Amino acid sequence: MNENSDIQAHEILDNLTLFYGPKKKFVAICAGTGCRASGSLKVKEALEAELKKQNMNDVDVLATGCLGFCEKGPMVVIHPDKYFYQHVKVEDVPEIVSKTVANGEVISRLVYRHPETKKTLYREDDLPFYKKQHRIVFGQNGMLDPSKIEAYFNINGYQALAKALSEMTPDQVISEVKKAGLRGRGGGGFHAAVKWEGVRRAHGDPKYVIANGDEGDPGAYMDRSLMEGNPHSVIEGMIIGAYAVGSNQGYIYVRNEYPLAVEHLTIAIAAARENGLLGKNILGTDFSFDIHINKGAGAFVCGESSALFASIEGRAGEPRAKYVHAVEKGLYDKPTVLNNVETWANVPLIINKGADWYASIGTEGSKGTKIFSLVGKINNTGLIEVPMGTTLYEIIYDMGGGIPNGRKFKAVQTGGPSGGCIPESLLDIPVDFDKLYEVGSMMGSGGMIVMDDTSCMVDVARYFLEFLKEESCGKCVPCREGIRRMSDILEDICAGRGKEGDIELLETMGAAIADGSLCALGGSAPNPVLSTIRYFREEYETHIKEHRCPAGVCKALITYSIDAEKCTGCGVCVKVCATQAITGEKKKAHVIDKDKCTRCGACIQSCKFDAINVK
Amino acid sequence: MTKPISVASKTKQIVKKHGNSKSAMIAVLQDIQEAFNYLPKEALKTAAKAMNVPMSRVYEAATFYTAFSLKPRGKHIVKICKGTACHVRGASILQDRFETTLGIKPGQTTTDGKFSLETVNCVGACALGPVVVIDTDYHGQLTVNKVDKIIKKINEEGA
Numbered sequence: 014m015n016e017n018s019d020i021q022a023h024e025i026l027d028n029l030t031l032f033y034g035p036k037k038k039f040v041a042i043c044a045g046t047g048c049r050a051s052g053s054l055k056v057k058e059a060l061e062a063e064l065k066k067q068n069m070n071d072v073d074v075l076a077t078g079c080l081g082f083c084e085k086g087p088m089v090v091i092h093p094d095k096y097f098y099q100h101v102k103v104e105d106v107p108e109i110v111s112k113t114v115a116n117g118e119v120i121s122r123l124v125y126r127h128p129e130t131k132k133t134l135y136r137e138d139d140l141p142f143y144k145k146q147h148r149i150v151f152g153q154n155g156m157l158d159p160s161k162i163e164a165y166f167n168i169n170g171y172q173a174l175a176k177a178l179s180e181m182t183p184d185q186v187i188s189e190v191k192k193a194g195l196r197g198r199g200g201g202g203f204h205a206a207v208k209w210e211g212v213r214r215a216h217g218d219p220k221y222v223i224a225n226g227d228e229g230d231p232g233a234y235m236d237r238s239l240m241e242g243n244p245h246s247v248i249e250g251m252i253i254g255a256y257a258v259g260s261n262q263g264y265i266y267v268r269n270e271y272p273l274a275v276e277h278l279t280i281a282i283a284a285a286r287e288n289g290l291l292g293k294n295i296l297g298t299d300f301s302f303d304i305h306i307n308k309g310a311g312a313f314v315c316g317e318s319s320a321l322f323a324s325i326e327g328r329a330g331e332p333r334a335k336y337v338h339a340v341e342k343g344l345y346d347k348p349t350v351l352n353n354v355e356t357w358a359n360v361p362l363i364i365n366k367g368a369d370w371y372a373s374i375g376t377e378g379s380k381g382t383k384i385f386s387l388v389g390k391i392n393n394t395g396l397i398e399v400p401m402g403t404t405l406y407e408i409i410y411d412m413g414g415g416i417p418n419g420r421k422f423k424a425v426q427t428g429g430p431s432g433g434c435i436p437e438s439l440l441d442i443p444v445d446f447d448k449l450y451e452v453g454s455m456m457g458s459g460g461m462i463v464m465d466d467t468s469c470m471v472d473v474a475r476y477f478l479e480f481l482k483e484e485s486c487g488k489c490v491p492c493r494e495g496i497r498r499m500s501d502i503l504e505d506i507c508a509g510r511g512k513e514g515d516i517e518l519l520e521t522m523g524a525a526i527a528d529g530s531l532c533a534l535g536g537s538a539p540n541p542v543l544s545t546i547r548y549f550r551e552e553y554e555t556h557i558k559e560h561r562c563p564a565g566v567c568k569a570l571i572t573y574s575i576d577a578e579k580c581t582g583c584g585v586c587v588k589v590c591a592t593q594a595i596t597g598e599k600k601k602a603h604v605i606d607k608d609k610c611t612r613c614g615a616c617i618q619s620c621k622f623d624a625i626n627v628k
Numbered sequence: 629m630t631k632p633i634s635v636a637s638k639t640k641q642i643v644k645k646h647g648n649s650k651s652a653m654i655a656v657l658q659d660i661q662e663a664f665n666y667l668p669k670e671a672l673k674t675a676a677k678a679m680n681v682p683m684s685r686v687y688e689a690a691t692f693y694t695a696f697s698l699k700p701r702g703k704h705i706v707k708i709c710k711g712t713a714c715h716v717r718g719a720s721i722l723q724d725r726f727e728t729t730l731g732i733k734p735g736q737t738t739t740d741g742k743f744s745l746e747t748v749n750c751v752g753a754c755a756l757g758p759v760v761v762i763d764t765d766y767h768g769q770l771t772v773n774k775v776d777k778i779i780k781k782i783n784e785e786g787a
Contacts, residue, residue, distance in 0.1 A: 047755050050766035083755030231711030234752035269658075269695045270751050272764075310654050310693030313749060327653030328685075329692035386754055388713035394755035426712060460754075462712045476715050480749065486692075589773050591728045613728075614721040615772040 021297035022179035026171055029288055038072050040064075040114060041090045041155050042101075045079030045238055046273055052102075053087035059106040060089075067110050075164070078154040078242015078277075081396040082142050085125070090137055090155060097137040098123040128392065128414060142393045142412050147374065147382050150358050151235070151398040154242035159277045162284035165245040171290055173361035177253045178298050181364075183213065186257040190360065192368035194380035199225055199316070199353030200431065200457050201533070202379070202446035205360075208350050211340030212258040215348035220260040222251055222302075223325075223344065223351045226267040226274065227309050229316040230429025231480070233460030235384035235396055236354040240267065240274035243358065244281035248304060250357030252295065253364060255302045258350055263304040265354075266321055269311050278306055313430070313484035317532050318343070318351050320486065331486045332532035353458065355384060375401035379445035387413050389462040390420065402443040405435065409463060420465040423564075424548070428457030430477045430484075431537030433544025434470060453544040455537070469566035470549040471556050475503035477541035485534065492535030495526035499542060507567040511557035516546060565627035568612045572628055577602035579624035586616035586625070638663055639671040643678040650679045653689050657696055666697045702737040702744035704782055706730070707761040711750030714757040722758055723747065725775045742783070 042048075042057045053076075060074045080088055085099035091113050098109065098120070105123060112118040125134045127141065134140050137155075157164035165171070177186050191206035212220055224247055228236040239247060251263050267275050282304050285291040293301045312330045314320045320330035322344045343349025359381060363371045372380050379401040385408065388394050392414035399408065405425060409415070416422050424434040433454035435442075442448050446456050464473065478500040487493045499522055502515055523539030530536045546553060555561050562570040575586075575595075580602040587595045587603065594610040597603030605616075605625075617625045642659045646652035656679070660671045667690050676686045690696045708723050727733055730743050737744040753759050756768025767778065 046751075046753050046766065047768070050753060050756055050759075050768045083753075086755075228752065229749065231715075231750035232713045232754050234750075234754055237752040268752075270748060308655065308658060309695075310658065311695035311748070312693050324654060325651070327649075327651040327689065329688050331692075386713075388754035388757065389716045394713075394757075429712075460712065462716060464716055468716050473712075473716070476712070480710075484749075591725065611724070613724045613772065614718060615725065618718075618721075618771045619773050 022175040025289065025296050026175045029166060029171075038114075039075050039092050040072060040109075041075045041077045041080070041092060043078075043080040043086055043088050044076035045083070045086075045154075045241060046234075047079065047083035048086035048088065049273075051086040051100075055103050056087050056089070056101050056106065059103045060110070063106050063110045064114070067115070069110065069114060072114055075156075075158045076160075077157060078159045079238035079396060080155050081148075081151060081238075081398075082140070082393065083395040084393055095137045096135055097125060097140060099125055141414065142395065142397070145399065145403070145407060145411055146397050147400050148398045149362055149374075149382055150246070150355065151239070151242075151384050151396065153246065154238070157243065159242050159244055160280050162245060162281065162288060165243075169365065170245055170361075171249055173364035174249050174252055174290065175296055177256055177364050178296055178300060183257045183259065186253060186364070187213065189368045190257070190363055193363045193371040194368075194375075195356065195359055195363060195371070196379060196446060197353055198355035198359070198383065198458065200230075200428070200455065202456055205352055205356055208340055208352070209254060209258050211338070212260070212348045212350045215341050217341070217346075217348045219262055219347055220258055221344045221347055221349040222255040222258065222260045222263040223321070223349060224251055224263070224265040224354050224357050225316060225318075225321060225351055226265055226271070226354045227316040227321060228268055228271075228354070228458055229313040230431075230458045230460045232388055232426070232462045233386050233429060233458045235386055235459050237268075237271050237274055238396055239354050239358050239384075240265075240271065241277050244274075244278045245285065246358040246361060247278075247354050248281055248285055248291070250360035251304060252291065252302055253360050254350060254352070254357065256300055258348075260350070261302050263302060264307055264325055264344070265304060266307045266309060266315070266325060269309045275306060275308060282306070312486075313480075314486045314532070314534050317534060319532070321351065322349070329486070331488045332534070334531055355459075376443060376445045378447050383444070383456070383459055385444075385459045385461050387461050387463065389426075390416055390465040390468065391463040392417050399444075401445040404441055404443050406440040408444065408461065409440065413463065416463070416465050420467065422463070423466050423468055424464045424470065424473075424545075426454075426462040426464065426473065426541075427460065428455035428537075428540070429460050430481050431455060431533065431540055432457050432460075433540045434464070434473065434548060435544075436548040453540065453547055455540070467564050467566070469507075469562055469564035470545040470552050471503065471506055471562075472564070472566045474542045474545045475500070475507050478503055478538070481534065481538045485538075489529075489531040489535065491526045491529035492531065492538065495522055495529075496535070496538050498522060499526070499539065503542070506553065506556050507562075508569045509556075509560045509567075511553075513557070515557060516550065516553050519543075520546060571612060572607055573605050573610050573612055573616070574607075574626045574628070575603050575605055576624045576626050579622045581622055581624075583621075585619050585621070589615040589619045591615065635664065635668050635670045636674045639674040640678055643675055648678060648680075650681050650685070653679070653681075653686070654693070657686075657690055657693075661696060666700045669698075700737070700741070703742050704763055705744050705746060707746045707748045707751070708734070709749075709751045709753070709757070709759040709761070710747045711752075711754060711757070713754035714750075714759055717757045719758040721772055722760060722770055722775065725772045726760075729776055729779055743779075
């Protein structure tokens, strides 16, 4: 190592940081994928034009990554007071600038109102959604424009890298991460430092470092939001990891469905190279490392390590048996560290603030925080970051605000297609890697899909098995054929063709598939079925024995009818019905022809009087 | 007017851009699909030759990944998100409606070549579920009643 490198790294970085100047008053507008879909980019343009018009050139507009509370988008946070405005439209912009930005005056129609107490809450931190969160990783999103590296410098970006390169040996970096207790955020929860140590010790050259951004679990989008909203945190984590294990080449494998993430990562990597943070002699040291982006092409199994390597190598993403681990023989049969995007984003924090600080957050076996996507039948949908050990109840009721439309909570699905459904009786469990596993589910990448009494658990199991049937790569028999058979049985149960003994058969097959499959996809595939049988067995029995779907979901087991007392004869349902199954005179109760009705749900969605019954 | 570039020479350009390397297979196929909206047979043959791999290797990758299509796709691609969050909020109802309105199943293209219908596992915009992505536009919290209007609007814009 270069002798002068100790001083150099910090000095070089300080020069970069100084160059970009101090913080200013600013308006942050969420430009994550969710808010973009709700029109936030137009609001951003309007804000910029209006600030110019009103001669407020000292105020910046930051198009930030995802702020988490996607339900309320487009949302705007006005700094330094952190006033939070929801559902902002272009028409609101002149008033926001002239009142709030200029004079600190709050516009009451745009602020959040507590759904129960009806109290208005002005500041971001006061909102129940944010209040109990601990946003050490994700909170940075709101402070920076992800397309500008100087914004990341402003929040102490790349300081951890400078510290690692100049003050720590690779072994010290690894032992710090080990002491922090960082476990992989992608699913398995394997200790990151153990992998790193393995690769550092392994023989073979070159060594590779990979960020897994193939966020395949449906219902999880925290990695997307990190790559889009704070790409440099992932890159910085990877460089530190590469330094620790002795690697010069890294890859970020991003899902095909995430174009904005690819865009922002590409910009960030180019900026890091320009500033000497990637490439040869990083920050004046003799350590060199670079990153290449690989786009996936729509295959769930590529989130599995050996399938991901195959995909980067340009082949079909088929996993292989892991007699030899990736730390010995991974990408191109060379020692490889593969960590999930969120895991990498945690690394700079550990180096900056120390392992003791990090390990003080969380539970005995699971340290730090975890980002979850709280979606489905829940009032406050969005991304939340909480300390490990927070209970499901706190997440769903305190932050999530409970179930919409006064419906009843039924289950929360965690861990994606590898996970399971957790019932109401277990809402008190603290969420961490080990607890979720104990109750038959898993952490996965952090998706939490909340279901109410209109969600059918058999249908949910059928949905996941259909998903896995499509996504099984087909290499090993238990997974390919077994999942197909389980899926057929579930299909039958939902179509009213269920038989006595089906539940037991599913249980037996589930155990066999879990035992016999080559990779984690097959190994965990039965989980959605086994966990729903475990907690909702009577729902399966009702489908099989009574040919009834209590939740009103399985089409073959339900009929639609119109409540003559509630129907006003407005005719809206007649217009939306695709099969002309609804007839009736204006202003008189309508009727549904059960033979023509396809139970598509269009009439239910359009009826304002709740007059369509499903039984 | 410039002469339209042939499939073979465009493909050669793409393979060259990725250093004629077979490890860039996926990226090459992605670029080919972007250029032609699908993977023409001629392009696959040319790519195999240029990368010095048997056609079977190219075909293996082209058929393994769901993002690739060996058939020409429509002018507008309708992607219905089938993620769990969208599923519990009624994605299959939307799918039924798109199928009825467009008269095609997922994986098919309308006879006039205007629309292709596809399903996708999760687009990662779960808070907006159910979501349908048409070309690059995200339509969040979509209801059945809006489906026909959206299709009509696209049809009118294209006319």
